[in-house]
Amino acid sequence: MAGLAATFGRGVMTNHWIDYKNSDVIVAVGANPAENHPMAMKWIDRAREERGAKLIVIDPKFNRTAALADIYLPIRPGTDIAFWGGIINYALANEKYFKEYVAAYTNASFLVDPGFKFEDGLFSGATPGPDGQVKYDTKTWQFQKDEKGAFKLDPTFQDPQCVLQLMKKHYARYTPKMVSDTCGMTEADFLKVAELYCSTGRPDKAGNILYAMGITQSSHGSQNVRSIAITQLLLGNIGIAGGGVNAQRGESNVQGSTDMAMLFGNLPGYLPYPTAGAHPTLAKYNETTPKAGFWTNRPKFLASMLKAWWGAEATKANDFRYEWLPKLDARDHSHMSLFESMAQGELKGLFAWGQNVAVGGPNVDRERKALGKLEWLVAVDLFDTETASFWRRPGVNPADIKTEVFLLPAAASFEKEGTVANSGRWIQYRWKAVEPLGDAKDDLLIADQLYKALRDLYAKDGGVFADPIVKLNWNYGDHPDVAKVALEINGYTSADGKPIPMFSALKDDGTTACGNWIFSGYWADMEKPMAKSRIKEAPGGLGLNPQWSWAWPANRRITYNRPSADPSGKPWDPKRALVSWDGAKWNNADVPDFGWKDAATGAMIPPATSANAPFIMNAEGKGLLFSPSAMKDGPLPEHYEPVESPTTNRLNKRQFNPVATISGKGEFGQLAAVGDTKFPYICTTYRLTEHWQSGAMTRNTPWLGELMPDMFVEISESLAAKIGIKSGDQVTVSTLRGEVTAPAMVSPRMKPVTVHGVVTEVVGMPWHWGYRGMFTGDSANLLTPHVGDANTNIPEYKAFLCNLVKAGATGPVRR
C-alpha cells in the first residue's frame, strides 16, 4: 500500500472488483484470485468472454488461477522488481508507453536534483548504519524548482535529469536476458508477456494488474508495488475503467481496518500518527501539512477527529485536547518489532483480537516463545486458537509458562452487524443473520464493556494520564448501537449532532466532529445510509453501481479518474467514459476525482485546471513515476535479492534491500548466507481456497477440513526424484529457524527455476495449519525469517532458503 500512496497519493486498490470486466489484458502477479479471491474470477471471466481479454498469471507455482490462464509465466520468488523493471525497460526502449498520457499526467518531465545518483546499488543520500543497512536522506531525490517555487519541467523529455531520461537510464540494465536469468524464466516467455501486456499502452486498451501478498510480503514489497504502479502509469492504465493497480486484500475487512488505523503509524483516515519528539503540539503537527494537493485539508480532519473523540472537552482553545492524544516514540511498533520487544520482556500484556499470531507470525516458534514473556494475554476469537493455547503447544510444559491467558469468545461475522470495507473501498453493511452461540459477544460489545470497565476503574482509582480515558466521548448506549458509532465515524455537526454529507464539510474550528474523514458520506443519512444501499445499477455498462453501498472517497468507484480523459476533457476511449467535458460542462459517470465544480458557486471548472493536477492527493499533482519523498528505499524501484537468496545480485552491488528491516535482535536473527549450500532450495508460502489465514475458523469447520485436511509440502517431480520420494511420503523442510514435516505433493505444478544458469528447486507450502482445532499440522511459519519491507515492515514470507529431506514415513502429520 505504501507503494501505491507513493505513486498516486492513496494506498488503495485503484479500481474495484466488478471493473475487472472492462479489462483487455489482466495480469495476476503474486495474486491467486481463483484460490484466494474467487469472486474476482467471475469478473475476469466476464472480460474474457465479452471482450476476449487475456489473463496472464505470474507465480512461482502453477496454481488454480494459472490453470485458467492464457499465459502462465513462472517466476522465482522475490524477483518481481526485476521482472517489472524489464517490462518498464521494454515499454520505454520500444516506445510502447502511452506518450500523451505520460506527458500530461505523470511527472516524466520533472527535473530531478542534479545531485541524484544511483551507484553500487545505492541511491544518493545513503548513510550506513551499524548493521550495514542504510538510511536515506532524500534531499537529492527532490525535484528542481524555479525561483517562484514552481517545478522545473522539460516538456521535450531531453534533459538527462528529467524523470523519463533517468528512468530510461535506470532501467536500461533490465534487459530481457538479465530479467530472464534473474527471474528464472525464458527470454521468449518474458518477451511474449511484455509484448502482450504493453499492447495496452494505447487509448482504447485497458491493462489491469492484480496483486496480493505475493507482491507485498517481501523485503522490497513496497517497491514491488511501485514497479507495478509505474508500469501502469507508463501504459496509461490508471484512472480508466478496466485498468488500475488492484491490490486484492487478504481479508474481507483489511481495507476497513487499515482505514481505521490498524497500522501503528496511522490515525484513522491515514492521518500520520504524531510522535512525541516532532509533534508535541497541534501547531507543530500541522506544520507538517503538505503545501499542495488535497492533503492541505488535513488540519480539518484531525481537528474533527479529536472533536469526535473528546466531544465538548475538545475546543479550538485547547487545541481539541491534542495533548490527550498518546504520541508515538520514534520506534517501530509493527508486528516483528513488537514481538522482538516482547521477547525481551518489554511488554506486559497483549490483546490478540481476532489474530492468531502463533500461526501467522514469521519465525513463529520464537514468537510463540515470546508470548510466554507476557504477564497476560487476552485472545478474542471464535475458537480456541493456537495463540490462546500457546501455553500448551506441543513440546511445552504448561507449568513453565506464567502468562495468564484469557479467551473471550467472539461472535462470527454473521452473528453481528456492522460494516466491512472491501478491497474496492466499498463500505457495505452486513446484517446479523443469527444470534451468537453460547457466551460469544460481538466485538463492539466486548470493546464497549472493556472501555467502560477501564473508565470506571480510572474514575474510581485514578491513575497516570487518566483524563483521555475518563473524559472520552463514549456514548453509544448500554448495548452499543452500531448506528451511533457509524454516525461518529461519518461525522456530524457539533451543534446538532446531524450527520455531515461529505468530508468537504469538515472544519478545523470545532463545529464538526468526524471519526474518520475518508468515510464521510457513508452514513450521511441516518435513516437510509448509503452503506445499506443495495441498488444494482450500472450506468454506461461499466459496472460502477454507484448506489450499491458506498465507496470511499466520496462514493468514487474508480480513483484518479481525471486521466481517463485527455487534457481537453475528452475520454481517451469513449466506451470507457468516466468523466467527460462537453465544452460547457462535465458529464460524469463516476464521482470525479478532481476539482470539477466550484463548491461555492456551482460553476463548472474547465478541464485545463484539472489536467494540470489530476492526482489531487499528490503535492505535485501528477502520477509519480519518480517518487521523491515517500519511499524509504529509493525514488525508483531497484532489484535486490530476497534477504535469503540462492544467488548474488547481478543488477547491482547490494545483495538485498539496503533499507529492509533485518531483525538482528537475539533469537530472531537466524539468516542463511547467500547461496548457503546447507539450504539449497527456495521456499515460498501461500494460501489455499479451502482455508482462511491461520485456519482458526476453517480448521474448525468439518466441511472445509475434509477438503484440505492436512498440511503438505509442494515440490517438483525433479526434486522428488532426487531425494527418492513420491506424493504422500513425508518430507522435512528446514531453515535456520525451524523445521516442518508434512507429506509431499509432487506434481508438475511446481518446477525448478534456472537462476543465472543454475537450476534451483522451489519448495512451496501453505501456511494454514497449527496445533489446535479439528485439523492440525505443522505451521509453515516455523520456517519464515524475521525480516521485512523497508516501508511497511511486512515480513518476507514469500522467499527464503530451506533444505528438504525425506522423512521416512508416509501420510499426514497431525499435531
Added chain:
Amino acid sequence: MGKGMLIDLTKCMGCRGCQVACKQWNNLQAVPTEFNAEFTNPPVRSAYTWTTIDFLITEVDGKTVSTFTKQQCMHCEHPACESVCIAAAIKKTKAGPVTIDYDKCIGCRYCQVACPFGVPKYQFDKATPKMQKCTMCADRIEAGMETACAATCPSGAIKFGERADLLKMARERIAKGNGKYIDHIYGEEEAGGTAVLYLSGVPLDLTKLKQGVTEEEVPNFTWKAMRQLPALLGVVGLSSLGLMAYSSRRNAVAAAEEGARSGAGAGKHPSKGGKHHD
C-alpha cells in the same frame, strides 16, 4: 423439457464451493479424509458426498495442465437407474431431477450396477441404509430456486436452467468461443442425453469426465430383451403344448401298439404318479 445444469469447465477454478454448498443444503456429514496429492477430497463420492471437483494435474507437451471436473449425478433423460429399480423408487421427474424415494427403496443396489456413470452411492455403514445421490436440489427447484451448487459457484461455471436453453447456450458458446472449446457438449448425447451438460476447453481425456459412455438410451439395453418376453412365452408355451400333444399321441400310439402286441398287460405301469396323466 426439464431443468438441467450446464457446467463450463473452462470457467471452473476448483474452489469447491459447490462441494460445500451441496453438503450444507443437503445436510451431509463431513467424512474423514487425509491429504490427497491430487487435491480431490473426499477422494471418491459417497452417500455423504454427492458432488466432488475431481482434479487432474498433468503435463502435455512439457506444459502443465490442471483441470477441475465437477462430478455429480448426470440426471439422464432416460435413466438406467430408474429403469432397473425394482421398487419404482427412482423417478425421472418432469422438472428434470432424477430422485430416489427412500420409502420405496429396498436396497437391492441394482441402480449402482446399472448407472453408466457410477453415481448412486449406498450407506453401507448404516443398519438401515439409504441409496443416495445428487437430487439436483429437487426441493429447491420445487421452491423456484436454482441448485445449491449453481447458486454458490463464484465463477459462473455452473449454470442452472431449462435443458433446452442450456443446450442452446452451449452451442452458442462453442460457436463464439473461437476455438476456446472443443466441439462437444458432453451430456447432449451421452447415455442418450443427460440433464447435466458440460463444455470443455481441453480434450475430454484431460478431464475426469467418464469416457466411452454409450450414446444410446441405456434402458433400451435391457428393454430390448424384456420386450421379447411375450414372444419367448409364446414360443416356449406353444412348443410345450405342441410337445405335450405330440407326446400324448406318441404314448397313446405306443400303448396301442404294445396293447396290440401283448394284450391286457399294457395297463400295468410301474409308476404310481404316471397313471393319472399318461
Added chain:
Amino acid sequence: MTSFGEYRLTRGKGALWLLFAAAIVVSIWRLFVGLGASTSLSDTTPWGLWKAWDVIVTVPLGASGFTMAFVRYMLKDARYEQIMRRSVIWAAIMYVSMGARLAFDIGLPWRIMNPLVFWGNIHSALFEVAWCVALYLIVLLVENGPRVTERIDRPWAHKLEHAIHWVGPAFVLFGVLLSSMHQSSLGTLYMIAGKRLDALWYHPWLNYIYLLTAVAAGLSVTILIEAVSSKMYKTPFQTNLLAKLGAAVGVALGIAFVWRLASLVIEGSVGALFRSDISSYLWWVEMLIGYVMPLTILARGAWRNDRRLLTWAAVGVLYGMISLRMNVVFTGMNEAMGASGYWPSLTEWLSSIGWTAGTLVVFTFLAEKLPGVLGDRVKKV
C-alpha cells in the same frame, strides 16, 4: 395316519447342519450391523458374493425343477418320474433358500415383498425375476405337494393330492414359462451394463445365453443329483435315461457355445481372448471346462452313456454356468465399476457356504422324511 420316513443324522450331515446354523446366525447379525460392517461390499462392488452366488447362481442350480418337470409332463415320459421328483424337490429347496438369502442381501430386508405387493416397475428385469420367482415358488409347492400329501392318510390329503394331480400339467407349463422368463432375465440384469461389461462376456443377447445355460445346468444338476443319490441312497442310476438328458444338455450348451463364439467374432472382440491377463485366462478356463470338455463327452453316444464321463460332463457344465455368472458379476464389471480387489468377507463366505450347506442337508432331510422322493430304492438294494 401319517408315515414319514426316518432321518439319519450322520457326522457329515451334522457338520453341514452346523454350517447352516452358523449362516443363519451371521445373517441375523448382519441385520444389526449393516452391510458395510459385515461384508466387503462397497460402492464399487455393490453386488458381491451373495448376489452372485446366492441368487444369480443359485437360481439356475434350481433349474433342475422346470427342466425335469418339462421332460416328465410336457414330453410325458413317465420313466423320468423318480428322477423328476428328486430334481423338483431340489429346485424347491434352492428357490426357498435363494429367497431367504436375497432378503439378507438387500439393504432393508423387511421390505423385500414391497415391490411385489405395493408397487413395481415392469421395466426392471429384477422386478420381473422377483415376480417369476415368487410365482414359481407356488408352482414348486404344487409340484412337490404330492410328496407330502401322499404320506398323509387323511381324506383331505387325498383330495388335495387328487386336485394337485389334476391341475399339475397346467402348473408345470406355468413353471416352465416362469422359468424361461426369470432364468433369461437373470441374464438381462447385466445387459443394462451394455459394453461396460468386458468384451469377453459381453453378449447382445445375454438373456438367452443365460436361459440356455440354465437349461443345460438344470439337467446337469439332475444328473449330479442322480449320481449322488445313487451313492447315498442306492437309487438306480438310470444311465440310459440320463444320457438322453445329457444329449439335451449338449444341444442347449452347444447352441450357447456357438452363439457366444459367434458374438465375439461379430463384435470384433476376438483380440480380447489373447490379452493374456487374468480375465482372459478365466475365459479360457470357462470355455475349456464349461463347454469344450462337456460338449466333447456329450457329443458321443458311447461317452455320454458312460456313467463316469456323463457325471464329469455335468460337473463341467455347472462349472461353465457358474463361471459365466461369476465372471459377469465380478471379472467382467471390475473395470467399469472401478472396483479394486473385492474379496468376500468372512461373513459373506460363511453365509454363502452355510446356506449352500443348508440346501444340501435340507435335501437329505426331505428325501429321507418323504420316501416318495427316493422311490423304490429299498427293493433294489
